[in-house]
Amino acid sequence: MILWLRLFLRQSAKRGLIAIVCVSMIGCASIPAGIQPSAQDPWESFNRSVFSFNEGLDTYVLKPVTTGYRYVVPSFARDGIDNFFGNYNDIYSALNQLLQGNPGVAAKGLMRVVVNTVFGLGGLIDMATPGGLPKHKADFGQTFGVWGIPSGPYVVLPFFGPSSVRDTFGTAADIETDYLLRLLPDVALRNSLTGLRIVNARNNYYQAGDLLEGAALDKYSFVRDGYIQRRQYQIEQSKAGYDDEETLPPFQNPYE
Template sequence: MPTLSPLRSFLPRRGPRLPTAALLLTVALLAGCAIAPPRTDDPLQKINRKVYAFNDRLDKAVLRPAAVGYRKVTNPPVRRSVSNFFTNIQMPITIANDLLQARPSDALGSTGRFLINLTIGVGGIFDPATKMGLPLQTTDFGITLARWGAPEGDFLMLPLLGPSTVRDVWHYPVDGYFFDPLSIVARTHYFDYGQYYLPQVLYVVSMRSQLIDAEGFLQSAYDPYAFLRDAYRQRRLYMLYDGNPPAEVIEKMQGIDQQGFDPDELLQQQKQWEQQHSTSKPAPSKN
């Protein structure tokens, strides 16, 4: 049986735009199970691992300290309001991609959610739309390309941005330039001191602060890079199929449909690999 199926009860119908943030939340859900050496194709692995190491160093030096400081000077209601605001202000990205995917009913529901939270929710800092039966459903241009048949391409680990693929990477320039209200405001207004960067900085720090409680799960993985990569691909698969991917698609991604695949042999390899690494890897820090 495909090992992805337990995620169906946890993952949203369509996940958030920022891949790294939602991805680490998925990692937290997956972390209870050991991950064997991945069977997925990763021809750029050597380069990707170097970029991952760079991102990890940058996170420890800059992003995590900023997120820790943000948590110290704010309380949960304030952080929730900030998160609600950024989630709502980016809804035009979802609305535009719903239309590009020929899903007018989804676009209408997302528009209703955006307007309700923008007005009744006081600019989006509150979320009355969810209580009114309009749950958050987000998508992006990478999913739009996938729905129109674009292949996934190789896995990419991007500097600063994190996991992506050759197909998904296009959502950054397209969504960011054409559909992101914050980007449009920054591009069309003049600021003397670069104030247009402040909302983006606050957004990144806010998202990173949400992951502090879950980051220990990633640190406990035998191979954090592989764990992050496979969790990303799984999450994108669930987004593409609205939380219910066909079993044959899951099997294809995991290599189960390949000729000569032996699940018993794979299980034995996994056990051996875990035994070798469990004695050599130090326990994750609790700090």
Template sequence: MLRQSLVLFGLLVLAGCTQVPNEKIDERDPLQSFNRSMYDFNMDVLDAYVLRPVAVGYVAVTPTPVRRSIVNFTGNISAPTDVINATLQGKAGNAGVSLARFLVNSTVGILGLFDVATSLGLNIIDEDFGQTLGVWGIGDGAYLMIPGMGPTTARNLTGDVVDRFVLPKMALTTPQTVLVFALEAVETRASLIPQESLLNESLDPYIFMKDIYFQRQLYELYDGNPPVEKEPEDFDEDFLESL
């Protein structure tokens, strides 16, 4: 069934990959016409009528301490994934920190509702399977705008499937996995509300989001020390962290 779905998705991508006339081709984004259509759908339909209203309502009715606990809880659940990916990347130190965070927050932090580990100097180190594939030498592949998910690349889409659905199944049921995914999605969208002006005021929001996405991926792949001379001056660090 999964294979058939991927084939269908591939056919849809091919059907929409005709380039817009006179539009500059970005080698990272060979499916730009399709991606722009999906971007418009995400922003003008899904975000405008579903995600943003839910996020606004969530912020309005959820006290800040509760939101913080939700973030802590979902982050703690993903800590074992960080451990596995850090190990696969050969980063024994990062794997140890993530494991210690999980043990401390799962016990003293009451199932991860409180981030006690950070106060002990055990800071969050995000490691995902997309980064693991990058460390192994696998390129980004085509840039993709996925309905309901937003920007990604062929490599990171594969990594997201492994991180969100394959590895969690070792400990979580499917409903629990879906619940965690939904909580993360709502909180991520809520955290972006203060940054909306950056996107809305850009000359081309689609290009702006794509460039920011690639900057963030490079930042994560090199653990905060990407081999670039200068970062864009008009991005917001909180916006990057939320992608």
């Protein structure tokens, strides 16, 4: 759900304040009986309210739109769209790997972009991964973590949830440097691509919500703990100079 958050934050801090006020009007959800509070989540009651808001938005808006997208667009076309945006995101991942002090990983990331752009029809086909250039995702929140900035409390943000105080600032930095979100001069094309990115991101985790419903006694706690653990793992791997997504724990954040 991070792409929803990016779309939400790109206008200004004023819109962010308005959204926070609106969510505050929902009220604070109570913590279910038997659930132990987490020291990393001091705002849990409020976070649960925002989590419920995001879940409702996903249930009644995003998932139905994605269902229609899956019905209309054939699988090979969806794969091509996902590869295109993945190739675009590799540019920013390479930049962040460089900022994290991993020039070798950054160079491989840029090589992925070159290979997929030139030989993969502009990024529609992923030629780099089978060619021995694995994807290494990175963003500014992760970069701040590598620089030693503490995460701060866990927070669930409106429109694309699991985050931390540090990662919230990282998301703002991601938005400010995102060409497709802020700098593309054709407004109609920019908005169309943004909408397609959102639907594509949700499509990647189309069945994740159903799996979580069946696997977790408390979905909120499961997502929170998985997010925190996975984020810390990414940062530690990058500090060590090795950040291979294939070595990450078997948890996929449906809001990423």
